[in-house]
Amino acid sequence: MSRIIDVLVVGSGLAGLTAALAAAREGRSVRMVTDGMGSLAISGGCVDLLGYAGGQRLDDPWSGMNLLPPEHPYRLLGADCVRAALDMLRQCAAAQGWPLHTAASPQGAPCNALLPTIMGTLKPSYLLPDSLDPAALTRAKRVLVASAHGLRDCRPALIISQLRRYREWADKDFVPLLLPSPLGATHRSLSALDLARLVDKPQGRDWLVQSLRKYAGQCDAVLLPPVCGSRADVSIWRELSQAVACPLVEMLSIPPGVGGLRLRDALLHELRRHDFELVENARVIRATSDGRRCASLTALAAGQERQHVARAFVLATGGILGGGVELAPGSARESVFKLAIPVPPDVSLWSEPEIFGSHVFSRLGVRVDGEMRPRDDSGQAWRDNIFFAGRSIGGYDFATEKSGHGVALATGWQAGRMAAATAGKSAEPASGEQL
Numbered sequence: 444m445s446r447i448i449d450v451l452v453v454g455s456g457l458a459g460l461t462a463a464l465a466a467a468r469e470g471r472s473v474r475m476v477t478d479g480m481g482s483l484a485i486s487g488g489c490v491d492l493l494g495y496a497g498g499q500r501l502d503d504p505w506s507g508m509n510l511l512p513p514e515h516p517y518r519l520l521g522a523d524c525v526r527a528a529l530d531m532l533r534q535c536a537a538a539q540g541w542p543l544h545t546a547a548s549p550q551g552a553p554c555n556a557l558l559p560t561i562m563g564t565l566k567p568s569y570l571l572p573d574s575l576d577p578a579a580l581t582r583a584k585r586v587l588v589a590s591a592h593g594l595r596d597c598r599p600a601l602i603i604s605q606l607r608r609y610r611e612w613a614d615k616d617f618v619p620l621l622l623p624s625p626l627g628a629t630h631r632s633l634s635a636l637d638l639a640r641l642v643d644k645p646q647g648r649d650w651l652v653q654s655l656r657k658y659a660g661q662c663d664a665v666l667l668p669p670v671c672g673s674r675a676d677v678s679i680w681r682e683l684s685q686a687v688a689c690p691l692v693e694m695l696s697i698p699p700g701v702g703g704l705r706l707r708d709a710l711l712h713e714l715r716r717h718d719f720e721l722v723e724n725a726r727v728i729r730a731t732s733d734g735r736r737c738a739s740l741t742a743l744a745a746g747q748e749r750q751h752v753a754r755a756f757v758l759a760t761g762g763i764l765g766g767g768v769e770l771a772p773g774s775a776r777e778s779v780f781k782l783a784i785p786v787p788p789d790v791s792l793w794s795e796p797e798i799f800g801s802h803v804f805s806r807l808g809v810r811v812d813g814e815m816r817p818r819d820d821s822g823q824a825w826r827d828n829i830f831f832a833g834r835s836i837g838g839y840d841f842a843t844e845k846s847g848h849g850v851a852l853a854t855g856w857q858a859g860r861m862a863a864a865t866a867g868k869s870a871e872p873a874s875g876e877q878l
């Protein structure tokens with residue numbers, strides 16, 4: 444057993460990182476125990492707030508919140524809470540040299556931007572790093588669409604043919620370009636992360652600038668995979684855009700998620716300014732409680748068990764893929780405390796034939812109140828010092844709504860603040876009994 448800390452956060456996805464920041468900014472000591480990196484490692488790094496609701500694509504995500512069901516996390520929290528969480532992320536990311544901003548409508552109101560993807564589709568998203576800002580593409584007549592030899596699944600011709608299906612893109616003049624591989628013609632399998640790491644170094648930046656410069660001069664904007672550096676450092680993208688003398692716009696790519704890793708980098712650096720400790724490759728396997736409070740969690744790492752005693756706990760363990768929700772035929776449960784999650788008894792009702800439809804399994808998760816405390820069957824908070832955040836919470840479907848990081852952020856912010864307040868009021872934790 445180690446020192447008693449105020450807030451223990453389980454999981455290092457966006458929900459866990461946000462909860463840790465929110466608690467640390469309240470002056471609490473925070474420890475994060477995590478098994479893996481979470482879905483930031485595969486995400487594009489933009490914050491989808493709410494792209495679709497009521498069967499419509501939303502330009503203004505705030506207007507769509509009233510269309511959501513009452514159990515949706517945004518409805519439980521309220522719009523002011525969601526705005527405050529977005530503000531905190533903006534402040535923390537900017538402090539680390541990774542500014543995030545929101546697009547503006549023609550009337551000047553904040554709105555969703557449509558971001559091009561490596562598949563040639565457009566995804567609505569709300570909070571973006573500068574390198575993903577599509578404004579230069581919207582204005583451009585002639586767009587250079589670039590990839591590199593050996594880069595997996597990034598084909599300029601396919602991207603262009605798909606983008607042309609959108610009315611606002613149909614009349615643009617596209618120029619496809621396949622850059623020579625920086626690792627030689629025989630190197631046949633590169634990811635965007637490989638190239639971004641290369642571009643972290645001066646010789647990698649030279650390669651990109653020299654390869655793009657003579658074509659970019661004839662175009663108004665360059666659309667390229669997320670290769671402008673692997674770190675949360677906007678100066679790399681700025682330097683490249685200046686050297687190429689044309690606005691560079693990164694597209695959302697397939698995993699590994701360069702954009703998500705940059706965001707993770709920024710948040711971890713920000714956390715290190717506080718009383719924060721990270722325990723990686725550790726899986727929480729057990730809990731003890733003393734009456735209405737959780738007393739400790741035990742984690743297993745490299746075959747060794749370690750007990751973590753804290754005054755309050757945030758569970759940000761993700762959904763089915765993250766490890767926070769476990770499924771068995773006919774039942775579902777939360778993975779640490781084994782809380783039952785209600786499911787339709789007939790398994791065939793868990794999904795529907797339409798692959799991109801709204802499946803029941805995608806909304807499964809722990810039911811919480813507005814303070815992110817899990818509720819028992821009678822509607823009462825199940826424990827006083829346990830809070831949930833992110834995809835482990837039920838009642839929403841990030842894939843069809845395009846609300847993934849938005850919900851992770853807002854619920855993480857609320858859970859972190861609530862845990863900090865609870866820890867502030869709490870006496871010394873007692874030794875508990877196994878839950």
Ligand SMILES: Cc1cc2nc3c(=O)[nH]c(=O)nc-3n(C[C@H](O)[C@H](O)[C@H](O)COP(=O)(O)OP(=O)(O)OC[C@H]3O[C@@H](n4cnc5c(N)ncnc54)[C@H](O)[C@@H]3O)c2cc1C
Pocket residue numbers: 453454455456457458459476477478479480481482483485486487488489490491492698725726727728759760761762764765766767778779832833834835841845846847848849851
């Ligand atoms: C391919 C892909 C791309 C996406 N891109 C975007 C995007 O660009 N923008 C956007 O807004 N949304 C995106 N999303 C959705 C978004 O990533 C998620 O909805 C959201 O980030 C979930 O965050 P989370 O922190 O709740 O969970 P996760 O990111 O899944 O994190 C869960 C964490 O808990 C840890 N964990 C689980 N169980 C335990 C345990 N027992 N002990 C210790 N640790 C444990 C895991 O290791 C992990 O660190 C994307 C999703 C996918 C699948």
